[in-house]
Amino acid sequence: MRDTGHDGTGWHADTDDLRAYARGELEAPRLWSVDTHLLACAPCRLALAEATDSRALDLGWERLDAELDAPRPGVFEALLMRCGVADHTARLLAATPVLRASWLGAVLLVLLMTVISVYTVHSPSLFLALAPLLPLAGVALSYGPALDPTYEMALVAPLHGFRLLMIRTVAVLVASLGLNGLASLALPGYGLRALAWLLPALALTATGLALTARLGQVTAPALVSGAWIALLAAAAATGHKTLPPFTGVGQGVAALVAVIAAVLLHRLRDRFDTASAPSLPTDLAHRSVA
Amino acid sequence: MTTRPTVSGSGLTVRYGGSPALDNVSVRLQEGVTGLLGPNGAGKTTLLRVLATAVPPDRGAFTVLGHDPGTGAGRQEVRRRLGYLPQNPGFHPDFTAFAFVDYVAILKEFADRSARHREVRRVLDAVNLSEVRGKRIKRLSGGMRQRVALAAALLGDPGLLLLDEPTVGLDPEQRMQFREVIAEAGRHRTVLLSTHQTEDVAMLCQRVIVMAQGHVRFEGTPAELTARAAGRVWSSTERDPQARAGWRTGLGTFRNVGDPPQGADLLEPTLEDGYLLALDAQSVEAMSA
Numbered sequence: 001m002r003d004t005g006h007d008g009t010g011w012h013a014d015t016d017d018l019r020a021y022a023r024g025e026l027e028a029p030r031l032w033s034v035d036t037h038l039l040a041c042a043p044c045r046l047a048l049a050e051a052t053d054s055r056a057l058d059l060g061w062e063r064l065d066a067e068l069d070a071p072r073p074g075v076f077e078a079l080l081m082r083c084g085v086a087d088h089t090a091r092l093l094a095a096t097p098v099l100r101a102s103w104l105g106a107v108l109l110v111l112l113m114t115v116i117s118v119y120t121v122h123s124p125s126l127f128l129a130l131a132p133l134l135p136l137a138g139v140a141l142s143y144g145p146a147l148d149p150t151y152e153m154a155l156v157a158p159l160h161g162f163r164l165l166m167i168r169t170v171a172v173l174v175a176s177l178g179l180n181g182l183a184s185l186a187l188p189g190y191g192l193r194a195l196a197w198l199l200p201a202l203a204l205t206a207t208g209l210a211l212t213a214r215l216g217q218v219t220a221p222a223l224v225s226g227a228w229i230a231l232l233a234a235a236a237a238t239g240h241k242t243l244p245p246f247t248g249v250g251q252g253v254a255a256l257v258a259v260i261a262a263v264l265l266h267r268l269r270d271r272f273d274t275a276s277a278p279s280l281p282t283d284l285a286h287r288s289v290a
Numbered sequence: 291m292t293t294r295p296t297v298s299g300s301g302l303t304v305r306y307g308g309s310p311a312l313d314n315v316s317v318r319l320q321e322g323v324t325g326l327l328g329p330n331g332a333g334k335t336t337l338l339r340v341l342a343t344a345v346p347p348d349r350g351a352f353t354v355l356g357h358d359p360g361t362g363a364g365r366q367e368v369r370r371r372l373g374y375l376p377q378n379p380g381f382h383p384d385f386t387a388f389a390f391v392d393y394v395a396i397l398k399e400f401a402d403r404s405a406r407h408r409e410v411r412r413v414l415d416a417v418n419l420s421e422v423r424g425k426r427i428k429r430l431s432g433g434m435r436q437r438v439a440l441a442a443a444l445l446g447d448p449g450l451l452l453l454d455e456p457t458v459g460l461d462p463e464q465r466m467q468f469r470e471v472i473a474e475a476g477r478h479r480t481v482l483l484s485t486h487q488t489e490d491v492a493m494l495c496q497r498v499i500v501m502a503q504g505h506v507r508f509e510g511t512p513a514e515l516t517a518r519a520a521g522r523v524w525s526s527t528e529r530d531p532q533a534r535a536g537w538r539t540g541l542g543t544f545r546n547v548g549d550p551p552q553g554a555d556l557l558e559p560t561l562e563d564g565y566l567l568a569l570d571a572q573s574v575e576a577m578s579a
Contacts, residue, residue, distance in 0.1 A: 024404075074384065087403055088396040095382050095393055149380025150393070153442065156342045157397035158369040164397070270362060274346050280339065 013037055013044045018051045028087070089167065096168045097147045104175060107134055111183040124190050127183065128246050129232050131197035133225055135176035136204045140212070140221035142168045145280055155275055162269035169209065177201065196246040199254035204228055206261035213268035216276075295320050296450050296480035297341060299352025304336050304345060311336040313504040317352070319450075323476035325491035325512070326484040327565055328501035334484040335377050337501070338454045341482065342374040355449050370399070373443035377454040377484075379436070383428035387419055387438045390427055394442035413441040417471050433464030440471060451481045457490055469493055488562040500568040508568040512561055519559030519567050524550040535566045 013021075013034050020026040021034050038044055073081065073090065076099065080090040093099060111134075114127045143165050145151045154164060180201065184194040204224050211220035235243040244250045297319040304312040312333045328334050339345040341352065343359045351360060355371050358364040381390055391410045400406035414423050417437040427435060436456055443451060453472065457465045473494055475481060483490065491498050491512055498515055500508040508515055526544050529536040533546035547563050550556065 073389070088401055088406075091389070091393050091396055095385075149382065151380070152339075152344060152376040153374065153379065153394060153439075154397055155344050156369055156372060156374050157394070158366055158399050159397045160366075273362070273365065275344055280345065 009037060009041045011037070012041065013047070015047065015051055018044070018048045022048060022051060029082070092164065092167055093171045095148075095150065096142050096171060097149075099142070099171060099175060103138070103141075104179070107138070107176065107179050110134065111179060115183050115186045118187055124187060124194060124196075125236075125243060125246075127187070127194075128197045128200075128243070129229075131180045131183065132201035132204050133228065134180065135173055135201045136208050136221055136224060138172040138176045139169050139205050140208060140217065142172045144212075144217035145275065146217060152275075152280065155273075160269075161272040161274075165209075165272050169205075173205065193242075193246065196251060199251050199258065200228070200245055203254040203257040203261065206258050206265060210261045210265040210268060213265070213271040294356070297352060297354050297482075299341075299350060301350030302337070302340055302347045302352060303349040304333075304340060305348050310504045312340065312347070314350070315501075315504070315506055317341075317499070317506070319480050319482055320497075321478070321480050322496040323472065323481040323483055323494050325495035325498040326482055326501065327486060327488065327491060327498060328484075329486060329569070331503075332501040333504040334501055335454055336504075338374075338452050338482065338484055341450075342372060342452050343368055344374075370446070371449045373445070373448035373451040375436075375439050375443045375451075375453045375456055379439035379442075381427045381435060381438070384426060386424050386426055387414065387430065387434075387441075388423040390438060391442050391445065395445050398445050400445070409445060410441075413444040414438075416444055416474070417441045418467070431464075433460045433468070436460065436464075436468065437471065440468070440475075444475060447479075449479055451475055451479055452484075453481065454484045455486070456483070457485060457487060465490075488560075488565050492561045500565060502569045507570070508564075515564035515568065516559055516561045517564070519547065519563035521556060522550060522567060523547050523557045523559045523563045524554035525557050526555070 017026055017030060017034055021031065026034060038048065072078070073087075074094060077090045077094040080093055081087055085093070097103075110130070111127075114130050118124050118127050141147050143151075148154065155161060177198070180197060181195075184197075187194040208221040208224040211224065214220070215223065231245065232243060235245060238244065245254065295318045297317060299318075300316040302312055302315040302317070303310060315333070315337060317337070326334050326337070336345065340347050341354065343365050346360070351358070353359075354368040357367040357371075359368045382393070385393065388410060391414060392406060395406045395410055400409060411420070411423075414420050417440050419434065419437050419441060422430060422434060427438060430438065436459075440453070440456065443453070456472070457468055460468060469490065472481065472483065476494070483494065485491065495512060498508070498510065498512050499506055500515070508518070524530070524546050526536075526546055529538075529544045530546040530548070530551070532548060532551065534548035536544050536546040536548075539545050545557065546554075547566050
């Protein structure tokens with residue numbers, strides 16, 4: 001950074017940065033920083049004029065004008081961009097229905113209550129049973145006509161429906177598994193056993209998505225959740241101290257199911273590119289724009 | 291000279307369970323605004339969804355700008371040239387108008403930020419929303435929201451614009467503003483405008499398609515649709531039971547549409563009369579119920 005007369009901003013943009021800026025080659029996040037700084041710093045605007053030819057300068061002003069025009073991203077979107085997520089991906093993620101404070105807060109509350117129950121009954125079973133269902137629910141609620149208000153617009157956009165689904169699924173999984181991981185850290189007494197939810201979570205989520213392609217957005221996750229609960233109920237009836245799905249063999253089966261479901265999901269990916277007629281609201285539906 | 295149609299399809303059939311929402315429909319669209327008229331449940335939305343590639347037809351085939359949406363690659367090409375305003379365009383209410391259109395631009399593969407923002411500003415200008423681009427969508431009026439959705443549909447200068455009842459729920463002034471934008475949008479591209487308001491068709495459309503119960507009942511110009519009612523609209527002091535439709539006018543007399551009795555006092559037909567005659571009796575009854 002240059003060190004003379006910084007016009008109250010506390011700093012000056014580097015000459016090399018200004019040249020790169022004028023050529024349109026400066027990359028984010030440095031680009032945003034210089035954009036913002038140029039608004040406040042007259043000496044840097046003069047330095048920009050000296051550092052470049054007039055055509056490049058025009059382009060620079062045009063870009064600055066565009067930056068002034070574009071509204072600032074929301075808190076979540078800005079946070080993603082600070083973490084290195086590309087701005088267009090950050091915008092797609094900001095539109096994901098469940099990546100909201102309300103959903104994440106609800107998940108956190110459920111996990112907190114479950115962790116408390118583990119300390120009360122001295123068994124991690126409830127936590128291990130519940131934790132795999134949370135990512136499944138999150139992913140199920142992140143895409144589709146029921147919860148995504150822009151579903152129909154997104155469906156007919158050139159961006160493949162499966163790609164949008166995967167972008168959102170990865171984001172929801174990262175958030176959901178992260179919260180589950182935090183809850184596991186609160187159960188240090190159980191060692192690695194406290195992580196036995198992870199493979200079932202991946203298996204249930206992948207199976208739920210694969211079945212969604214055939215059974216729809218509501219039936220598929222409901223069926224998978226029901227099957228998981230039935231499996232645990234049957235396992236509990238065996239009387240083993242550690243329920244079979246959380247043993248080594250059970251974890252191996254979960255991993256296998258996750259892989260098979262992921263392969264099946266990939267094969268069915270084109271089904272996410274269009275909708276079945278009944279899944280969309282009918283043209284008899286009452287119109288509301290309010 | 292005949293120009294190549296933007297949309298050409300035949301035998302289009304979509305079933306909801308057992309009953310057809312679209313039954314063996316053929317459609318051919320060229321540059322200009324075509325109105326799609328019909329009562330609720332006529333199949334207008336289903337036809338638009340099929341043409342927008344949202345719902346594949348159970349039977350039949352069509353092309354858009356020479357591309358076949360029945361294949362993955364063809365569907366992708368159609369979507370790149372398509373603007374679609376659904377019947378109930380949803381919004382992320384916390385997004386600003388700019389951010390929302392920007393979001394749709396990302397879905398439409400505008401990856402470069404500067405180029406994308408330029409395009410977003412262009413379409414917001416085209417629908418006269420530049421002044422409110424920084425406002426959150428939840429703070430905009432219904433008419434403004436509709437224009438935000440239209441701006442999103444105009445991204446990328448699409449060759450085919452499909453608009454599903456865009457003027458419903460708007461007040462007369464908003465409707466007029468919206469019509470101006472649609473008329474401008476239809477100057478150099480093909481627009482299919484679904485509506486159940488004959489005024490929209492009379493003011494905007496070069497051609498009109500009338501649908502009822504999943505079938506196309508009429509296809510032609512608005513003048514041809516009006517002409518179908520010539521000699522079939524008459525005035526009487528009581529509602530004529532033989533009329534397909536009849537209603538009391540502001541003058542206190544009844545305007546009847548159908549097959550007039552001998553010596554009836556014939557009236558000048560309107561587009562709405564032609565529309566009512568293009569529908570089957572069951573659809574007219576359902577409309578007046």
